[in-house]
Amino acid sequence: MTFKLDPKMTLGYVQLRVQSLENQKAFYKLLGFTIIQESATEIIFGSGSTTPVLILTAEEDVVPRPSRTTGLFHFAILVPSREDLAHVIGNLLEIGAPISGAGDHLYSEAFYLSDSEGNGIEIYRDLPRNEWQVELDGQVNTATEPIDFQGIMALYNPERAWIGFPTGTILGHIHLNVTNLDDAISHFYLEAVGLDLMTNFMDSAFFMSAGGYHHHIAANIWQGVGAPLPPKIATGLMSFSLILSSTDELNKLKQNLLAQNVSFSEVEGDLFVKDLNNNDMIFYTQA
Template sequence: MSQHGHRADTEPAAGLLPATLRLGAVHLTVTDLDRSVAFYEGAIGLRLHRREGGVAAMGAGGEDLLVLHEEPRARRAGRHAGLYHYALLFPTREELARAALRLAATRTPIQGASDHGTHEAIYIPDPDGNGIELAADRPRERWPSPPAYAGGPHPLDLEGLLSAVAGEESRREAAPGLAIGHLHLHVGDLERGLRFYRDVLGFEQKALIPGAAAFVSAGGYHHHLGFNIWRGAGVPPAPEDRVGLRHWTIVLEKAEEVEAVRERVWAAGIQTEDAQGGFLVRDPWRIAVRFSARE
């Protein structure tokens, strides 16, 4: 890293992703764009930023959070690698409570609700079965260390959550400040996943549940990425004709940080694809992540 002329004390350790990392847009394949846009507007309170042909970009009025790509013939996900869920991270607990009010007002079914210690979460599927986690982080000083994921989550105190906005009416739109918090993937092998995401890309391992799931992050966050083998060890990549994750996005501060990751990927003998402002690389199950620079 020193070849870029930066002082060593402002740099992450060699081979680690920088603490300033954040996540950008998640690109999903859906089968019916009108239906999906209506769902994300109504149930989650996202806004349509723009729509061109079979592609719609959505968010909370700032940067795009979701980009939906319509493929009417795509089939539901099956027993293969791919998306488990992506997390929409609300800026405050009150905003997560307002999201819960919105789900109730729109009669949106939920799959589960959990308290992970580090964060509170509500789980819902989109109309194609793509998993969504609606989450709010607890203050970092209250996080268990290491993250207590191995014992499984506690049930969410929904009554306590809703008391944060007691007496409020449901609001149609999510407030600004909504972000992509993390991704969670189905893969075929945890060690192989760690070799790619930790050893090549440069995430730090935060938690490992042997035979189940691993969690990695940058900058001490509880996790920017989880991956599990709950669909079975050795599951194959997703076939081309499935709904689900097209790619997710990692945003770094500087172009040279993006290039440092690309050099690590090349050194590991892994091919990359050029993408706007950076590059795209695929994990051992062909799941794509795009790196781009904020500047």
């Protein structure tokens, strides 16, 4: 029987290596993230709760991630409703946040920007699942259509107090630049980790998930086929976490990784798996 990752899996947090902790701290506070914990080398942010969703880590001799390399395309912050999306975007426009694009993806409405070190950020809301366009083979149709900006912003209420991201905001998905969409990608994400391929977008991007979601992880070759990995000490993605619903599900994953010859390490019960960009995927259960 083909292994499938826990259908109740959700993403936890994303960890970024940064050059300037102070500059990035100011940027993300302005964006609506709230500080949960802070030290001289690391800041943990929440988004509408005290659950970590973003970790910024400063290290010595960090260099900017070179262009045309693998790594983070964007991390995506999911708000609970269209009204919440209007609330967030309306306030970001008020402060002149560097929003660089937007799109209707048929299953979501999304806005895009980048932080001061070039890390991509998506802020989006999902359409109800019964409105997604699902093919007979289970794949979910996607596109980038013009967003209904006027319809969204008609829901913006300037009288609603701005205290940051609304309650219920989570890390919705991670989108990566990779070297190739090949057998190695399929083996790692689909056979070993146990995700489902939800969309093969024009043979240039795979959108993968657990439990029928449109995607928890995407991988594209838009930096060029054969793009190299960045230096180990470059800015950008260090790790991201995936929360499983039970110890039993975590053990099932562990056994499948062993069966598929994918190495991992264990730290206090958490599984650390290196993805194909040499970032840590950290699997654990919610305490």
